[in-house]
């Protein structure tokens with residue numbers, strides 16, 4: 670599933686081919702994604718893309734009157750291609766640009782979505798999102814003021830988009846290992862040094878993955894990025910393997926129905 674780093678890399682890759690260019694028209698091969706592609710989206714004509722914004726795992730293409738809001742779901746990807754390249758299986762929509770390129774949306778499992786939104790009535794699932802982990806909004810003071818007095822467990826909170834967006838299961842596991850914090854720790858038991866280390870590692874690990882994608886990806890496959898980052902994983906998916914720091918055996922438990930990997934010597 671594309672996570673925040675993959676979505677950010679996708680945004681960075683498509684930006685130079687899209688921003689400032691005009692969507693001439695759309696070519697729709699299948700409207701039945703997670704929600705049907707609406708007529709407003711299908712009928713877009715001669716609209717300049719003013720900006721591209723990533724918010725959590727959404728990519729927003731800003732046009733004069735509104736946004737095309739794209740979510741990649743489980744298996745969606747955006748490709749920039751020459752406009753004459755014929756569609757293959759699972760290609761659902763093309764935005765034909767005035768630079769002879771197309772933005773093509775491909776999604777084999779069809780859990781992704783493309784919706785149109787008026788500029789002044791953004792959907793609730795965008796408006797109610799928590800803060801961006803890579804922005805300056807996520808800092809020590811914000812954590813202490815908003816989260817620190819909670820008696821919930823740290824890992825589910827890191828993954829809750831109500832507070833901080835875009836930290837999926839793989840990254841939550843890796844961030845907590847790098848920070849030496851057990852996924853089952855109650856938040857208010859963290860000391861101030863642990864909070865600082867945790868915030869540092871949230872940013873460091875997400876940025877590391879983005880940079881890995883940005884420097885190694887030369888097509889637009891999300892799977893390839895995940896593949897690169899997966900070679901660097903310290904705990905995720907390493908049940909029964911030896912901890913790279915202390916040679917202890919990596920354990921796994923289920924938390925909120927998600928696999929949770931940790932080293933009970935390195936993490937307290």
Ligand SMILES: [Zn+2]
Nearest residue numbers: 912915932935
């Ligand atoms: Zn260890």
